[in-house]
Amino acid sequence: MSELPSTVVDGPSAQELKWVRFLSRLLTVATFPLIWLGGLVTTYDAGMAVPDWPGTYGYNLFAYPWQTWLFGPFDLLIEHGHRLLASLVGLIAIGLVVAAYRTQKSGTIRVLAVSCLVAVILQGVLGGARVLLDARTVAMIHGCFGPAFFALCVATAVHCSGIGSRSEVGVWGRWFVRIAVATALASYLQLTIGAQLRHILPWASPRFFLTMVHLHLTFAGIVLLLAISLAASGLRQPNTRLRVPAIGLVGIVFLQIALGLGTWVANYALPWEDLTPWLSAYVIHAKGYWESLIVTMHMATGSLIIAMAVMLSTRGWLLGSKAAMRE
């Protein structure tokens, strides 16, 4: 086990990081609602509400009449809104690249900024391919790549925050970072399995669905165990920037499990009267407000778990490695 690293003062100054820090945070903050909106598009099966891409019904994306957008069909509202917000995220990513190249000498921040831009372009192309090919499988890949992009934004924001480069205590023990990385990977795999259930192909067999549900439940257990281990390790961390989110992550995983159960009930009910007499009379309202909210929230919270695990990994990694370098 490593010793507690001493305080470190190193790396770019706060003034130098000002713009990249602001833009990377803005990028992260804008991406989360984008994921929500994307989830809502899937929940309402609105992915094909606009048949063309990159335009909208023949209009330039930004020139589509706002009255028709805001007061037209709900499916069009969320699909076109998803595209507009995605464009905004893309513009912020461009800004981040410009800021990184103008203010940073560090290769890492430049690489991360460019990666964000490439990723958002790729995600946009995937979204376009989903529409032009009308392929559910591409929709699923698009849905899986979104949280990966979100995680990349978080990693970039952490890196641009200057963590570890100023007077700050490091990481106590290397296992914290290892568990955090494992949590991020396991929760991402878990999200991919969930995407298989959400974007199930019409001709998929019941056996395939059964396998995926069992895998999803298994990975829910694995992610929970990892999150608890991370929190246990986090409790020993002297740095509150690791301790508090690590404990918070356990709460979010529990929330996610509750949302997962809610998603099941909202989709398939619980008709076993002997086991759940209080729920057996419940009639699902397909595409009802609460049902849609729970299902979409489950999807978005999955992304949040990945993002938090990536944030903890990156923070721990930076704090530990820079302290170790200093030693």
Place this chain on the structure above:
Amino acid sequence: MQFLGYDRKTRWLPLRPVDWTKGLGCCLVGWLVVLLSGCGGQAEFESNGTFRLRLEAETETDQQAGAEAVQELLAEWFGTPDQPRWPELGKSEAENEKPLLDPQRLVSAAGRQYSDRDDNHFGLYREHCNNCHGLTGNGRGPTAMFLSPYPRDFRPGWFKYKSTKRSAKPTKEDLLALIRHGIPGTSMPSFAVVEENDLEALVEYVIYLSVRGEVERELLYEAAHDPELLEGVHGRISDDSSDSVVRVIEVRSTLEAKASEIFRTVTSQWSDANESVVQVTVPEWFDDQAKVAAAVERGRVIFQGSIAACASCHGKTGAGNGLVRDYDEWTKDGTVRAGIEPTDRVALKKYLAAGGLKPVPISPRDLRSGIYRGGGKPEDLYRRIVQGIDGTPMPAVAMKPDNPQGLSEEEVWDLVAYVSAMPAEAKMDLAENQAEDLKAPTAVGALTSTVERQP
């Protein structure tokens, strides 16, 4: 190398570099396997494998050739899940007056999912029904294994909850009501938010799948039991000589003639469904508490008596704890009727491989729960009692004057009153058990409020 805080000298990484690469590689492969595992396949109607299993057991001959010929004919007549067609054959009288289906609605219900700028939705079946009922309407959608009861298989043309006679088809209004309100106590949702026109399109698509499935079943049956047809089909598969081509054309025309006959019979049953509606008039005394109380007591005796024999399955108090060792009709095709015992796990593999879902013993309803899948209004309960429930062991009660020993009309209404009062009785029993000093509402008072609350 210094990237993302990695330093070669201190190796401050979660894992050693070599392990890191390997681990990441494994994760990537695992992720790709999961991501791409659900890909592949295409939208096509499945052949009725479980029914074929039954026919093979009955005839002791392989039915592959017959199944292929039938499948080919059905594809020609009914199209595909992406491009459904409604056969243009001779119409029955009822159909001439009012067409059973609107082909335009089939188009909007089938195929891929999308919507247009005017908020017209297409691919409605895949959007709302497919995950449970399956592309073919065989009740074998991806989620089917998890649901209890299993999603309905439309192909045999049996429907449980309807206003018509037991063996008759439901009316369009019956199906519309089920889709609009859902079925409590099951996974069938309410689609109340869906536009009325779209709901009607869904109803018509369900009828389309049901007719297609029923024609397939009947045709498979005919092909299996008619040696001429079977012989011809075998010849077509095994022999490419010019003689056999002539033979194929003959066989095909016989098959088509048979199919056409079956199609007309099935569609006329759907067209005539309105004529099979069981008309019900709720007695006026159902609003009178004192009379209902007396009817409940009489109904209790009938419920436990030997003529209605309700208690033998539903239990003495209606808690669903009677003795029933049976399965619903949908799982019997490929099991008991194919000579496979549902409890024989080894023999069952053949049935499961043919596309069957694991047979689940049917359980009588707990009438005290207050959850009525087919509707809880007095007229709904009346119809369940006098007609039974199609596709299940729930029989129609024997009635006078057809059966002199059966129940009279009044006795059936007494039974309805008692069944309606059961949830209130159950609550009362529970309250009594929990606290003796708690004032529980009377069964009759609660019944009245229950009846008033029914949608």
